Amino acid sequence: EEARALLSVVGMTCSACAGSVEKAVKRLPGIREAVVDVLNGRAQVLYYPSFVNEETIRETIDDVGFQATLIE
Ligand code: 9UX
Numbered sequence: 047e048e049a050r051a052l053l054s055v056v057g058m059t060c061s062a063c064a065g066s067v068e069k070a071v072k073r074l075p076g077i078r079e080a081v082v083d084v085l086n087g088r089a090q091v092l093y094y095p096s097f098v099n100e101e102t103i104r105e106t107i108d109d110v111g112f113q114a115t116l117i118e
Contacts, residue, residue, distance in 0.1 A: 047094075049095050051103055051118075052089070052090050052116075053103070053116055054114065055082065056113040056114075060084065068080045074102065074103065075097045077092075077093050078092040079091070
């Protein structure tokens with residue numbers, strides 16, 4: 047069954063930043079969709095919990111160079 051994660055992402059200043067976050071998250075296994083809102087500093091991710099978890103998604107965004115925090 048599909049789950050949804052909403053994260054705060056601090057440090058994105060342009061749409062290329064948002065693109066790099068989306069690309070990195072979508073490369074993970076078990077991701078259905080990733081939408082990044084650069085203006086509001088949010089990332090919404092639909093994923094399959096059997097394959098990936100929220101902390102892995104959060105760490106992946108951190109590794110791209112931004113400060114990600116799980117909101118819900
Ligand atoms: Mo360009 Mo966005 O180097 O942080 S990708 S500003």
